[in-house]
Amino acid sequence: MRMKRDFTIGIDLGGTKMLVALLDGAFRIAGRVKVKTRVELGRARFLDSLFNSVRSLCKDSGIPVKRIAALGIGSPGIIDRTKGTVVFSPNIPFLTKFRLAQALAGELDVKVSIENDVNAGLYGEFRFGAAKGYQNIIGIFMGTGIGGALILNGRLFRGSSGAAGEIGHVFVQEGPVCGCGRTGCLEASAGRLAVASEAAAIAARQGAPQLFAMTGPDVAQIKSNVLRKAVEAGDGAVEDLIRRKARLVGCVMGSLVNLLNPDLFVLGGGMVEAMPKLIVKEAESAMRERAMPGLVRHVRVAESKLKDDAIILGAAALARDESARGESDG
């Protein structure tokens, strides 16, 4: 008797850790494992640890590897989906241009699809989370930088070379140099690192005593949760700073309403998870002031729902959905 292939593997491939999950036919999580990405051990050991994670996950869940229909990976960087490679992998250098999909497909005998992690995360929200039922969706993820993704007419929109969705690199105002080398990018003015550097300056001039007590003016230590604690403890200057930054995000959202006529924004990432009400409210209010009234009226703004599961669920669903329709997706 031929074994039914009804399970899927979803992998969130980060530079410091990997999340690997086994999903049943209804995309319920049957098991998951988190492993350190030991980049220093090189590619062969990295691949072994990936193969072993999948095999032991199946074993522990009592599911034969043969029941896996597809495996989806969400990875940072620009993805070449036809080649199954990461065009440039900043955190895991030995993956750059390596045929990762082919290696996994060969070893595990499954269909493999690789997708940009932000795209995969938004697709997860679209299939199972905050964006279910919407058709034109803009995802904005405020972590260290600001990532973005687009679902247009119910499909991930990838652009001409798989790099669409760089909302963090839309012009918003002249300001600090961005990680991309340009100035004026939203990310350079409103990403967590930008917020932290301004907060550090405020702390350095004694304008944020609670923050100063926690971290001093050390930008590297001023993470999203530290900012949240400073706001909760009464650092009004930090709260003002975060409101202003959220409004910059909202200004870009307003432009995107006029440009793409979406029905939903999904906001997520560490900054939003730490201070969801503050950031979503300010961003939405700035968006409504900026966009054309007739277009913005029906636009909704939601907080992401799936958190750490968004990428594994989205990558897995993409691997299933797109193998089902023959990857005609552009």
Added chain:
Amino acid sequence: MRMKRDFTIGIDLGGTKMLVALLDGAFRIAGRVKVKTRVELGRARFLDSLFNSVRSLCKDSGIPVKRIAALGIGSPGIIDRTKGTVVFSPNIPFLTKFRLAQALAGELDVKVSIENDVNAGLYGEFRFGAAKGYQNIIGIFMGTGIGGALILNGRLFRGSSGAAGEIGHVFVQEGPVCGCGRTGCLEASAGRLAVASEAAAIAARQGAPQLFAMTGPDVAQIKSNVLRKAVEAGDGAVEDLIRRKARLVGCVMGSLVNLLNPDLFVLGGGMVEAMPKLIVKEAESAMRERAMPGLVRHVRVAESKLKDDAIILGAAALARDESARGESDG
């Protein structure tokens, strides 16, 4: 014997004039007519003049009306394609929410499709002009205002309510109040009316003698060709002004490269037609400085080719293409 239905009608429905063209099976123009849009005579007379234009065009070309397979209209405003109406028609008020497609289909017994005029124009360039062979195309049309349209994955992208592509209302810098009621829009800073108002101020303070001699500081008279003549006659301040405005357009183009990962921009409209080299060159140079290097490398910038024929050709092609694939286009 059943008559072959191989001709198409394309209509460019402007507030002051209408262009009606008869196109053969290969979309060659078999005949065309230009009529004044006499809004003051009311809807019934307007419709009569439209019907008569189509009929006399067919008669003069020796083509029976029965050979028309489809009729496509390009109209300003937001279009509801399922209802076949213009949701809001600023220049021809009696068309607002009127079932224009149904009226035409009933009278002439053809399939009718209505599309926003800027969308139709870009589609014309995509099928027959400067954008042939590209898949992800951004059209920017600098007339009195700044219109825009998007072709993504080889299809017009219309957004959730048919209003996508408002590139003139992307935020670029704080500035004058825009026609849309907001501030900060590209159109408010770089549309022809914005350029004319700044040029008038320069002329008023005697900074542009050639322009002053032609029009004085009268904003309404400072059209694209007047600006071109002033530049050619040596008004350096006017040339600088136009360069700076083109660079603002280029700044937004850079953001759109990062956001949508396109392969082509098409620039058109009265301002571009009057000064194509100056504007295309400055806009492209600013775009390349603003966008992420890896994304912008393969992006091309072209001047529109079809000029006055873009909308009639695009509207006609849309009517044919989309009736052929059953309007599954979203």
